[in-house]
Amino acid sequence: MPGVQPGEQVVLEVEDLSHSGEGVGRWQGRVVFVPLAVPGDRVRVTVVEVKKNYLRARLEEVIDPGPSRCRPECPSFGSCGGCHIQHLPYECQLQYKTGRVRNSLERIGRLGGIRVLPALGMNHPWHYRNKVRFHVMLREGRPALGLYAPDSHTPGYWVGDGTRCRILDRELNELALIIDHLLGQYRDELLQGPAPLISHVTLRRAVATGETMVVLAAGGGRPRLGKLAAELAGTGRVTTVVQQTAVLPGREPDDGRTRTLYGRGYITDRLGDLVFRISAASFYQVNPVQTRVLYEKVGEYAGLTGRERVVDAYCGVGTIALFLARQAREVLGMELSSRAVADARQNARLNGLGNASFLQGAVEKLLPRLFRRDGGPDVLVLDPPRRGCHRSVLETLARCPVPRVVYVSCDPGTLARDLGLLAGYGYRVVEVQPVDMFPQTCHVECVSLLERPASSG
CATH class of the missing domain: 2.40.50.140 (Nucleic acid-binding proteins)
Incomplete structure (x- = not known):
């Protein structure tokens, strides 16, 4: 121009x-x-x-x-990258997210006329996050907890300023203040050259049980970290403290080693009447209220009668698999993370669900083998990471049709891409239900139901 x-x-x-x-x-x-x-x-x-x-x-x-x-609730909005749309009333946020899903389906997936239901929101869309990952950065010569500014690697929010994060669990807000203070107390022990020994601190809370995990990302320094872990144990707010080594770029989360510094090395949470064990590297939904909403929609779309064989691909610690196992004949979960699979197997035992089993490995390798060996399931649940399904997973579904597919997605763009491909393979997209798992941000989760008529292909 x-x-x-x-x-x-x-x-x-x-x-x-x-x-x-x-x-x-x-x-x-x-x-x-x-x-x-x-x-x-x-x-x-x-x-x-x-x-x-x-x-x-x-x-x-x-x-x-x-x-x-509208006026944002948080005074750090705009300088902190944690929220994107606090300046929109919540009803407008839900309308925006519903429209975003619909537009992605039409523009990326070339899927017109799909039934997209209004996004399911929260009664109280604040203080919902049960997990946060803070950066440890130098502030006036001492290590301190903070978050980056939007689209940058510069500080945009400091825990020590006393502004409580409006989307983070209240107990974790208070714990973050304590840890920030301890980092200052242990300044000499934690500083190595120009950068702190600890690069990140992750806090995770099981809201139903109150158990709390602190994960210290650090490459070494066990004696110094041990002192900090002992201080955290003494607060009475922490169930376990874990050290996690840095993960190399392009590697999976559980490629980093973990060492338990205090407690059991995991926490347990409840979802309804189910109990779940969660380790440091395991994926677990960050919004406990909306997780129940999401999983109930998955169960509705699965349409189980007790006779079905279900496969839960990208199953994590087995939350969806075990949620469905109570209504299915059998459920098989697939997950790349070996630690998540260990948790999933333990979770099946904890809940007495002997009809749920789990395989460790890449879904794009495990799913074709399953079809060749045992045939396809009656219901397939896909819950991939943000990048969506591996292309070969979708191609497997083209060759080996599954009558009912429930696709759970945290990214409307990759969801639209994958649903467009499945539609080209003969699947009918019946309905898409957005669920607002992340109020005050632009992110939205979706549950989609697809059916494959027997005559297709």
């Missing part, structure tokens, strides 16, 4: 929100992305990046606020 350079200021109207929660406007025919702007805003912005088809800009002034703008 001739004449438009970074640093130039323009005034524009915000028309929409992007998939990442940025305001979207137009200037001389080009799309402009403006963080912290909402639809209906008239804003003055500074151009920070010029591309061929779009601009990126920094919000300088809201000249006229849009009707959907």
Whole structure:
């Protein structure tokens, strides 16, 4: 665009929100992305990046606020990268997420006319997170807990400033303050050269039992970490403390070694009448209230009568598998993480569910072997990571049809891509239900039901 350079200021109207929660406007025919702007805003912005088809800009002034703008609850909103859309009323957040799912299906999956239900929200969409991962950064010469600013590796939020995170469990907020104080007390022991010995601190709380885990990401220094672990044990707020070595880029989470510094090395939680053991590297949903909502929708879509054979791919610690095992003839879980599989097997024993078993390995390798050896299941649950299913998993379903597939996704883009491929393989997308697992952020979980008529293919 001739004449438009970074640093130039323009005034524009915000028309929409992007998939990442940025305001979207137009200037001389080009799309402009403006963080912290909402639809209906008239804003003055500074151009920070010029591309061929779009601009990126920094919000300088809201000249006229849009009707959907509200005051954020958290004073750190905008400087902290933990939340994206606190400046939208919660009902507007749910509408945005429903629309985002529908638009992704149409634009990415080429799936028009799919039934997308309104997103299921929370009665109280605050203090819901049972897990947080803080960075340990130097602040005035001492190690301190914080979170990065949006799209950066610079501090945007410091625990020590006393602002409680509005989406984090209240007990974890208080524990974070204690740990931040202890890091200052152990400054000399924890500093090695220009960086702290500990790179991250992860806090995880089982809300139903009150058990709490602290994970210290550090490459060594066991004696010094042992002192810190003993201090944490003395607070009466911590069930277990675990040291986890750094994971190399591209490796799976359980490729990092763990060492228990205090307690059992795991915590237990309850979901309804089920008990779950959770280790440091195991995936477990971060919103306990909405997890129950999500799993009940999975159970509804699975439509079990007690006669079905179910496969739960990407099963983690077995939460969905065990949730369904009570209504199924048998359930087989598949998971890459060896530690998560160990937890899943232990969880099956804890809950007395002998009809649930688990295999460790990559789903794209295990699923074809299962079909060749035993034939396909009656119901397949897919709950992949954010990147979606491996292409060969979907190709296996093309060759070996499953009558009913329940797809759980945390990313509408990869969900739409995969559902589009499955539709091309003869599956019918019956319905998609968004579930708001992450209020105040742009993220949304979805449960989708697909059926494969016997005559397809």
